Amino acid sequence: MQLIKTTKDFAGTDILSLQQFTPQSLKKLFSVTAKMKIIAKSAKPSDILKGNIVTLIFYEPSSRTFGSFAAAVKQLGGQTIEIQNPQQFSSVAKGETLTDTIKVFEAYSDAIVIRHPEIGAAQKAAEAAFFVPIINAGDGVGEHPTQALLDLFTIYEHTGTLDGLTGVVAGDLLNGRTVHSLIRGLSLYSRNTLYLLSPGRLRLTRADFSLFAKSGVKLVEIAGEKDIPKDADFWYWTRVQKERFGDIAEYEKVKDSFIVTPKTLADYAGRKTILMHPLPRIGEITAAVDNDVRAVYLRSQIRNGMYVRMALLALILGKIH
Amino acid sequence: MQLIKTTKDFAGTDILSLQQFTPQSLKKLFSVTAKMKIIAKSAKPSDILKGNIVTLIFYEPSSRTFGSFAAAVKQLGGQTIEIQNPQQFSSVAKGETLTDTIKVFEAYSDAIVIRHPEIGAAQKAAEAAFFVPIINAGDGVGEHPTQALLDLFTIYEHTGTLDGLTGVVAGDLLNGRTVHSLIRGLSLYSRNTLYLLSPGRLRLTRADFSLFAKSGVKLVEIAGEKDIPKDADFWYWTRVQKERFGDIAEYEKVKDSFIVTPKTLADYAGRKTILMHPLPRIGEITAAVDNDVRAVYLRSQIRNGMYVRMALLALILGKIH
Amino acid sequence: MQLIKTTKDFAGTDILSLQQFTPQSLKKLFSVTAKMKIIAKSAKPSDILKGNIVTLIFYEPSSRTFGSFAAAVKQLGGQTIEIQNPQQFSSVAKGETLTDTIKVFEAYSDAIVIRHPEIGAAQKAAEAAFFVPIINAGDGVGEHPTQALLDLFTIYEHTGTLDGLTGVVAGDLLNGRTVHSLIRGLSLYSRNTLYLLSPGRLRLTRADFSLFAKSGVKLVEIAGEKDIPKDADFWYWTRVQKERFGDIAEYEKVKDSFIVTPKTLADYAGRKTILMHPLPRIGEITAAVDNDVRAVYLRSQIRNGMYVRMALLALILGKIH
Numbered sequence: 001m002q003l004i005k006t007t008k009d010f011a012g013t014d015i016l017s018l019q020q021f022t023p024q025s026l027k028k029l030f031s032v033t034a035k036m037k038i039i040a041k042s043a044k045p046s047d048i049l050k051g052n053i054v055t056l057i058f059y060e061p062s063s064r065t066f067g068s069f070a071a072a073v074k075q076l077g078g079q080t081i082e083i084q085n086p087q088q089f090s091s092v093a094k095g096e097t098l099t100d101t102i103k104v105f106e107a108y109s110d111a112i113v114i115r116h117p118e119i120g121a122a123q124k125a126a127e128a129a130f131f132v133p134i135i136n137a138g139d140g141v142g143e144h145p146t147q148a149l150l151d152l153f154t155i156y157e158h159t160g161t162l163d164g165l166t167g168v169v170a171g172d173l174l175n176g177r178t179v180h181s182l183i184r185g186l187s188l189y190s191r192n193t194l195y196l197l198s199p200g201r202l203r204l205t206r207a208d209f210s211l212f213a214k215s216g217v218k219l220v221e222i223a224g225e226k227d228i229p230k231d232a233d234f235w236y237w238t239r240v241q242k243e244r245f246g247d248i249a250e251y252e253k254v255k256d257s258f259i260v261t262p263k264t265l266a267d268y269a270g271r272k273t274i275l276m277h278p279l280p281r282i283g284e285i286t287a288a289v290d291n292d293v294r295a296v297y298l299r300s301q302i303r304n305g306m307y308v309r310m311a312l313l314a315l316i317l318g319k320i321h
Numbered sequence: 322m323q324l325i326k327t328t329k330d331f332a333g334t335d336i337l338s339l340q341q342f343t344p345q346s347l348k349k350l351f352s353v354t355a356k357m358k359i360i361a362k363s364a365k366p367s368d369i370l371k372g373n374i375v376t377l378i379f380y381e382p383s384s385r386t387f388g389s390f391a392a393a394v395k396q397l398g399g400q401t402i403e404i405q406n407p408q409q410f411s412s413v414a415k416g417e418t419l420t421d422t423i424k425v426f427e428a429y430s431d432a433i434v435i436r437h438p439e440i441g442a443a444q445k446a447a448e449a450a451f452f453v454p455i456i457n458a459g460d461g462v463g464e465h466p467t468q469a470l471l472d473l474f475t476i477y478e479h480t481g482t483l484d485g486l487t488g489v490v491a492g493d494l495l496n497g498r499t500v501h502s503l504i505r506g507l508s509l510y511s512r513n514t515l516y517l518l519s520p521g522r523l524r525l526t527r528a529d530f531s532l533f534a535k536s537g538v539k540l541v542e543i544a545g546e547k548d549i550p551k552d553a554d555f556w557y558w559t560r561v562q563k564e565r566f567g568d569i570a571e572y573e574k575v576k577d578s579f580i581v582t583p584k585t586l587a588d589y590a591g592r593k594t595i596l597m598h599p600l601p602r603i604g605e606i607t608a609a610v611d612n613d614v615r616a617v618y619l620r621s622q623i624r625n626g627m628y629v630r631m632a633l634l635a636l637i638l639g640k641i642h
Numbered sequence: 643m644q645l646i647k648t649t650k651d652f653a654g655t656d657i658l659s660l661q662q663f664t665p666q667s668l669k670k671l672f673s674v675t676a677k678m679k680i681i682a683k684s685a686k687p688s689d690i691l692k693g694n695i696v697t698l699i700f701y702e703p704s705s706r707t708f709g710s711f712a713a714a715v716k717q718l719g720g721q722t723i724e725i726q727n728p729q730q731f732s733s734v735a736k737g738e739t740l741t742d743t744i745k746v747f748e749a750y751s752d753a754i755v756i757r758h759p760e761i762g763a764a765q766k767a768a769e770a771a772f773f774v775p776i777i778n779a780g781d782g783v784g785e786h787p788t789q790a791l792l793d794l795f796t797i798y799e800h801t802g803t804l805d806g807l808t809g810v811v812a813g814d815l816l817n818g819r820t821v822h823s824l825i826r827g828l829s830l831y832s833r834n835t836l837y838l839l840s841p842g843r844l845r846l847t848r849a850d851f852s853l854f855a856k857s858g859v860k861l862v863e864i865a866g867e868k869d870i871p872k873d874a875d876f877w878y879w880t881r882v883q884k885e886r887f888g889d890i891a892e893y894e895k896v897k898d899s900f901i902v903t904p905k906t907l908a909d910y911a912g913r914k915t916i917l918m919h920p921l922p923r924i925g926e927i928t929a930a931v932d933n934d935v936r937a938v939y940l941r942s943q944i945r946n947g948m949y950v951r952m953a954l955l956a957l958i959l960g961k962i963h
Contacts, residue, residue: 045372051687053716055709063407064425067376071429074374074400079716082403082724086705096922099929100940104706104921107944108713279425280417287420298421302428366693384728385746388697392750395695395721403724600746601738608741619742623749 001123010315014126014134018148018181023162023188030153032311032320033304040075040307048319049078055109057083057101058137059116064279065137065146068302069113072309076319081109102128110317113137133316141177146312147278148181150305151236154296157304158274159233162189168228170197171238171258171284173204178278179238180208187215195229196221199254202244224257231270235260237277237297239284260285265292276301322444331636335447335455339469339502344483344509351474353632353641354625361396361628369640370399376430378404378422379458381438385600386458386467389623390434393630397640402430423449431638434458454637462498467633468599469502471626472557475617478625479595480554483510489549491518492559492579492605494525499599500559501529508536516550517542520575523565545578552591556581558598558618560605581606586613597622643765652957656768656776660790660823665804665830672795674953674962675946682717682949690961691720697751699725699743700779701758706921707779707788710944711755714951718961723751744770752959755779775958783819788954789920790823792947793878796938799946800916801875804831810870812839813880813900813926815846820920821880822850829857837871838863841896844886866899873912877902879919879939881926902927907934918943 001016002009004025013020021029039046054073058066061084073080083105086092092101098116102125105112114125115137122136122143138144156162165186169179173196186192194217196204203221204212213219222228228235240258245251260275269275277285277297289295314320322337323330325346334341342350360367375394379387382405394401404426407413413422419437423446426433435446436458443457443464459465477483486507490500494517507513515538517525524542525533534540543549549556561579566572581596590596598606598618610616635641643658644651646667655662663671681688696715700708703726715722725747728734734743740758744767747754756767757779764778764785780786798804807828811821815838828834836859838846845863846854855861864870870877882900887893902917911917919927919939931937956962 043372051685051719053713061409062412063404063422064412067402067404067426067429070402071374074402077372081709081712081716083705083709088703091704091706091922094922095924100921100923101705103940104944105709107941108709108948279421280412280415281421282416298424299428302425306429364693382730383733384725384743385733388723388725388747388750391723392695395723398693600742601733601736602742603737619745620749623746627750 001126007321011318011321012133013316014122014129014136015145015312015316016122016126016134016136017143018145018185020145021149021188026149026152026162026188029149029308029311029315030156032315033153033307034157036075036307036310036314037303040303040310045077046075047077048314049073049076049317052078052111052317053081053109054078054313055081055083055105055112057086057105057112057114059085059087059114059121060138061085062115062138065115068305069135069137069309071306072313075306076310076314078313081105098124099128102134106130106132111135111313114139116140135312135316144177144181146305146309147178148185149312150301150308151178151182151276151278152185153308154274154276154301154304155234157300158296162186162192164191165233166193166195166229166231168195168197168232168235169238170235171240172202172244173198174202175244176238179236182236183212183217183219184215187212187217190216192216193218193220195227195232197225197228199240199250199258201250202240225264225268228268230268232273234274234276235269237275237285239282258284260289262286262288262292265289265294269294328642332639332642333454334637336466336633336637337443337447337455337457338464339466339506341466342470342509347470347473347483347509350470350629350632350636351477353636354474354628355478357396357628357631357635358624361624361631366398367396368398369635370394370397370638373399373432373638374402374430375399375634376402376404376426376433378407378426378433379436380406380408380442381436381459382406383436383459386436389626390456390458390630392627393634396627397631397635399634402426419445420449423455427451427453432456432634435460437461456633456637465498465502467626467630468499469506470633471622471629472499472503472597472599473506474629475595475597475622475625476555478621479617483507483513485512486554487514487516487550487552489516489518489553489556490559491556492561493523493565494519495523496565497559500557503557504533504538504540505536508533508538511537513537514539514541516548516553518546518549520561520571520579522571523561546585546589549589551589553594555595555597556590558596558606560603579605581610583607583609583613586610586615590615643768649963653960653963654775655958656764656771657787657954657958658764658768658776658778659785660787660827662787663791663827663830668791668794668804668830671791671950671953671957672798674957675795675949676799677962678717678949678952678956679945682945682952687719688717689719690956691715691718691959694720694753694959695723695751696720696955697723697725697747697754699728699747699754699756701727701729701756701763702780703727704757704780707757710947711777711779711951713948714955717948717952718956720955723747740766741770744776748772748774753777753955756781758782777954777958786819786823788947788951789820790827791954792943792950793820793824793918793920794827795950796916796918796943796946797876799942800938804828804834806833807875808835808837808871808873810837810839810874810877811880812877813882814844814886815840816844817886818880821878824878825854825859825861826857829854829859832858834858835860835862837869837874839867839870841882841892841900843892844882867906867910870910872910874915876916876918877911879917879927881924900926902931904928904930904934907931907936911936
């Protein structure tokens with residue numbers, strides 16, 4: 001897994017993990033992302049990826065991530081080969097290895113985006129592909145770097161910086177992959193403070209807490225909404241799943257503290273706080289919140305995902321330097 | 322649901338129901354449809370939708386309608402994001418609302434075509450989408466406006482008018498959505514007469530009969546093929562499903578009256594009568610009829626579906642005025 | 643099924659079987675295929691199929707063949723309509739005939755590629771389509787002509803000829819469709835010798851043996867690797883499936899003779915022998931062999947499949963003469 005330090009490091013590089021990025025390469029990526037936003041909103045079609053073919057191979061369906069990558073390729077005038085659930089297809093069903101499958105699709109395309117339920121699958125795909133770069137679109141409980149990148153870009157676009165921020169991270173912090181990635185991303189920068197709000201049994205493990213704290217982000221566990229600092233730069237909300245509780249009574253007791261309503265925003269958010277969510281949202285933010293200008297989960301956060309993916313594709317395919 | 326009266330009403334408008342149309346807007350649509358036919362048949366590729374992305378989200382598979390919309394977008398140089406059976410995909414499977422799913426795909430595309438098994442789903446999608454128009458590609462027993470539009474265009478192309486026509490509508494008139502739409506469409510015009518041929522238990526309800534009769538179309542129920550008027554402008558045939566009969570003996574008694582053979586055409590159709598069918602056809606028109614020049618169901622009717630969809634897309638995306 | 647003898651015979655012709663080809667038309671096809679390789683490797687996008695729509699209708703999933711055809715269309719700037727498993731779609735599920743389905747998709751596209759589990763399905767599709775050519779992408783135990791063509795092209799590209807070759811064909815020769823096609827293809831040329839290596843119960847039937855021998859290829863059945871002639875031009879390896887053996891002990895006894903390892907190559911292959919496999923490969927060639935320069939199955943053989951399909955599409959759509 002290659003560390004991306006300078007601009008020229010993007011071309012041909014597999015994007016497997018947020019850990020490949022440095023503040024310098026993130027700055028470059030986000031500057032290209034901002035340009036992509038202009039291209040996507042422009043009436044003039046882009047031909048940046050004209051003649052390029054990107055394979056989207058999804059061993060596990062994800063309509064949102066799939067659609068976002070497909071749109072990113074097509075916004076730039078490229079084309080896709082779309083393979084969904086290849087494990088139900090004959091070759092893979094017959095027992096073909098992931099390595100062979102990737103080598104086959106490498107012959108057809110200029111880049112491969114892979115989603116897979118097993119941790120490490122993207123890394124394995126990257127080892128199989130000699131000639132074309134791989135993008136990890138989520139490998140089980142492993143990494144989902146483009147989600148982390150779009151979250152960081154959304155905060156960056158809003159605040160103009162990734163240093164010295166105050167954020168609230170709420171919900172299932174024990175299992176939440178997106179939350180862990182966000183903390184890791186912010187730890188690349190200085191003087192960030194995160195307030196952690198979760199049911200007792202869904203707190204960060206003590207090992208993760210120490211690890212993240214050591215990495216440079218200040219972490220503060222809080223007991224309820226009333227401890228949320230006024231004027232946080234962002235709230236990052238995630239779901240508390242009933243299934244995680246052995247005891248339903250315990251779930252019933254806490255669940256209302258993890259539902260954002262207009263009143264929650266009115267009572268605890270600042271005027272400029274943005275409310276983020278990785279989606280899908282199943283009820284932990286009520287629909288009445290959607291039209292609040294601070295709610296970005298169904299608006300800029302989704303769009304930013306497409307822009308960040310456009311930027312990554314253009315960079316790793318060497319179309320932008 | 323916005324009524325489309327003038328040309329400029331098309332741009333940005335959701336297409337949810339045949340009831341949005343007026344004779345004036347149908348005239349505009351059909352004139353653009355005729356141009357689309359020329360574009361589709363031309364060797365020169367069109368770039369009318371170049372740079373445009375249309376999401377096709379089909380909660381219920383329909384290979385014919387799906388293929389027709391995909392071809393319509395691509396004939397005009399546009400691109401698609403294709404999502405089939407999202408209810409099996411993770412976000413929707415996890416319980417994401419239709420509203421949230423539509424808001425996500427709205428961020429990726431310039432228009433959304435939705436097919437859904439539940440009545441009202443397209444209307445709901447239109448309420449969810451702030452920025453892009455929705456096209457209803459069928460919502461259960463609700464509406465399927467592009468089917469109705471292609472039927473009307475096929476008749477119009479053949480006869481040069483939608484006034485003063487004589488048609489025969491046969492088969493299951495009780496449950497047939499396409500038949501009801503056709504009657505409704507023709508009721509926008511003057512002096513049309515429809516002869517209705519169906520088994521007794523599959524007649525229009527008396528309520529529907531009154532409603533349609535009041536709307537301006539003259540309806541005449543007939544008892545058998547021998548009552549078909551010579552020289553009808555069109556026959557619109559639909560299927561009589563065995564499952565609709567409680568008593569199989571009753572089905573066996575009537576079924577042969579609802580199968581079109583070359584003899585049926587020879588005996589009862591005029592020289593210029595066209596034979597239409599919404600497809601799929603499972604045996605109610607025998608294969609021997611296919612090569613009759615009057616049989617348009619596998620030829621111009623299918624192609625017209627693509628042309629009408631091209632015209633609608635170009636109009637609602639503001640590419641043609 | 644039309645025999646393709648001259649260049650002009652390609653335009654508009656269905657590609658259903660290897661048996662349509664002559665040495666003359668193969669020479670033309672392979673010369674266009676070589677050009678397609680240059681186009682695919684060029685940075686400059688091709689517009690040879692711009693404005694053309696090709697329907698890929700796969701009644702049986704095959705990720706490799708599907709991806710190869712999709713890439714072939716898109717490499718040439720064309721677009722696809724992709725229909726997977728239409729038998730689960732409403733029209734076909736309701737009982738629509740293959741004939742009607744093909745007539746529908748013919749209305750939307752300039753060519754149709756069909757994969758179907760039943761022998762004869764492609765022929766049936768070709769009879770249904772009046773206006774557009776059909777390409778058979780495999781019809782059950784029937785034909786899979788583009789696989790045979792890519793195999794022949796791979797040998798031709800390597801040796802510069804299809805006359806006077808020595809090859810080894812190994813594995814399941816009783817059931818192997820690709821093997822039978824390869825023998826048939828080589829029988830169009832002169833002085834070819836094939837050494838056949840298979841377990842006793844998976845030998846060619848005596849009828850097939852006589853038939854192929856009479857067609858002009860010299861066939862020599864051998865008992866084990868030690869009988870492989872030094873300096874064969876190619877080895878064509880296929881899988882020996884456990885399920886084909888009634889008696890597992892018998893399978894265990896022979897299976898190791900049908901696994902290619904680096905030692906097998908070192909002991910029996912020539913310096914210029916190429917090792918081919920139709921894929922998927924499930925273990926009958928070990929991964930350690932992959933990096934041997936003579937192993938072409940995951941490299942040029944796969945790519946050649948895309949180039950041959952590009953050439954066929956350009957030829958039958960009349961874009962190259």
